[in-house]
Amino acid sequence: MQYQSKPKPGYPDFNLSRRKSLALLGAGLLASGPSWAQTGTPWPTIEAKARGQRVFMNAWGGSERTNAYLQWAAGEVSRRFGVQMEHVKLTDTAEAVKRVRSEKAAGKLTGGSVDVVWINGENFLTMKRESLLFGPFSESLPSYQYVDLVGKPTTRSDFSEPVDGLEAPWGMAQFTMYADRKRVPNPPRSMAALADFARANPGRVTYPRPPAFIGTTFLKQALLELNTDRSALYKPFAPDALARTSAPLWAYLDALHPHLWRAGKQFPQTPAAIRQMMADGELMVTLTFNPNEAANEIVAKRQADSVYAWQMAAGSVGNTHFLAIPFNSGVTEGAQVLVNFMLSPEAQARKADIAVWGDPTVLAIDKLPTADRAQFGAKPLPGQVESPAPVILEPHGSWVDPLEREWLKRYGQA
Numbered sequence: 578m579q580y581q582s583k584p585k586p587g588y589p590d591f592n593l594s595r596r597k598s599l600a601l602l603g604a605g606l607l608a609s610g611p612s613w614a615q616t617g618t619p620w621p622t623i624e625a626k627a628r629g630q631r632v633f634m635n636a637w638g639g640s641e642r643t644n645a646y647l648q649w650a651a652g653e654v655s656r657r658f659g660v661q662m663e664h665v666k667l668t669d670t671a672e673a674v675k676r677v678r679s680e681k682a683a684g685k686l687t688g689g690s691v692d693v694v695w696i697n698g699e700n701f702l703t704m705k706r707e708s709l710l711f712g713p714f715s716e717s718l719p720s721y722q723y724v725d726l727v728g729k730p731t732t733r734s735d736f737s738e739p740v741d742g743l744e745a746p747w748g749m750a751q752f753t754m755y756a757d758r759k760r761v762p763n764p765p766r767s768m769a770a771l772a773d774f775a776r777a778n779p780g781r782v783t784y785p786r787p788p789a790f791i792g793t794t795f796l797k798q799a800l801l802e803l804n805t806d807r808s809a810l811y812k813p814f815a816p817d818a819l820a821r822t823s824a825p826l827w828a829y830l831d832a833l834h835p836h837l838w839r840a841g842k843q844f845p846q847t848p849a850a851i852r853q854m855m856a857d858g859e860l861m862v863t864l865t866f867n868p869n870e871a872a873n874e875i876v877a878k879r880q881a882d883s884v885y886a887w888q889m890a891a892g893s894v895g896n897t898h899f900l901a902i903p904f905n906s907g908v909t910e911g912a913q914v915l916v917n918f919m920l921s922p923e924a925q926a927r928k929a930d931i932a933v934w935g936d937p938t939v940l941a942i943d944k945l946p947t948a949d950r951a952q953f954g955a956k957p958l959p960g961q962v963e964s965p966a967p968v969i970l971e972p973h974g975s976w977v978d979p980l981e982r983e984w985l986k987r988y989g990q991a
Contacts, residue, residue, distance in 0.1 A: 615717040615742050616913075623910045628659035630911030635673040636695035638666025642873075646927070646934045654918050660911040665691075670700045677709050677903045689905035692912045696744060697898045698736045702974040704901065705743060711902040711909055713742025718913065720920035721745070725941035729968070731897040732939050736974035737811045744899035745916045748928065749937040751895035752798045753962060755871035755886040756855075756862040765862075766890040768802045772829065774862070775836040781861040783837045785851060786844035786989075788981045791866050796980055798894045800826045801969050814975040819983065827987060834988070841988070856880055869935035872960030876931055882959060888966035895968035897939060926952035931961075 651662040673694045680689050704710050724732050732746040765771040775782040785792035803825035809818040834841025845851050855863040874880035902912045922945055925938040957963050
């Protein structure tokens with residue numbers, strides 16, 4: 578993959594046709610592009626004000642590949658736009674949410690400590706409900722014109738909560754499983770089939786202990802598959818709805834757990850643990866929320882070349898992760914310039930590259946100019962999902978905590 582090295586000063590390093598499109602957008606002459614009505618400020622003015630600003634981006638710091646990508650992005654926005662980006666490494670996004678909430682309570686309405694935050698789900702819901710976010714701004718970004726709003730509906734819906742322009746889509750995730758084809762030639766493509774597989778291969782399947790994210794996602798995948806009427810799950814949580822909709826889930830887990838690793842009496846704490854257990858041959862399948870994880874593991878020589886990935890035939894739960902700007906950032910111009918760059922075809926292609934990060938893009942590749950489209954790999958690499966399943970929307974974000982609490986109540990003492 579090649580990246581241009583001499584960008585026009587003060588402008589994203591896109592091809593000439595894209596620059597012309599953005600110029601038309603800025604003049605309000607391209608009817609199919611986004612309007613500037615969300616922020617009311619012309620983009621060239623935002624770019625000019627952004628120069629010299631320092632932006633503190635709060636993002637999970639638990640991955641060397643992710644951290645390296647953010648370091649690259651920081652260098653690019655500094656060189657191109659004069660914006661200095663500092664990566665504040667988080668172990669939990671809730672840390673940033675709490676800081677912004679505390680600053681609001683203390684009356685710190687500008688110059689806050691968080692300028693951009695990597696966010697989704699219940700954390701976004703909290704910030705939206707408590708008016709802790711700047712915007713709407715996302716659909717005013719020049720790069721937003723290429724976001725896939727049709728094939729990836731979660732780019733405008735975060736755990737079934739409307740985004741309303743308060744965060745910009747950054748990457749995609751979808752429940753995915755992978756295994757070694759030599760050991761598992763016929764993969765289980767439904768939660769019912771997974772239960773049958775576990776019974777036939779006792780001790781060779783497990784999932785991380787909730788609230789580990791992929792463990793909770795495992796619960797949600799089962800919950801959604803086991804309910805033909807999902808309407809209650811897409812509304813704010815209600816206790817009576819939990820009792821009604823979760824009954825099939827607990828029955829499923831009660832039957833499944835005796836056939837899991839250590840008979841369901843213990844659960845690995847992290848996704849990294851189950852990845853290693855599969856690499857060691859202790860497990861036959863593992864699960865992830867990154868469709869490219871198996872390919873990443875093969876490239877890193879941590880899994881065999883014969884490992885392959887799949888998704889549930891009737892649909893796999895999926896979502897988008899986002900970048901948001903807190904209400905009290907004192908550098909909203911620099912924050913928008915940074916987010917816009919993160920959405921650019923160049924930055925999205927680099928992030929999607931298995932050798933760099935392998936995080937699926939939020940862009941519609943077929944909407945891109947030819948030169949930008951060429952930056953994305955044309956063929957699936959070994960370990961990538963060859964036939965992506967339809968996306969099943971996440972339950973409303975307010976369901977996460979009650980679901981995890983109920984799981985811990987039932988199985989957490991095992």
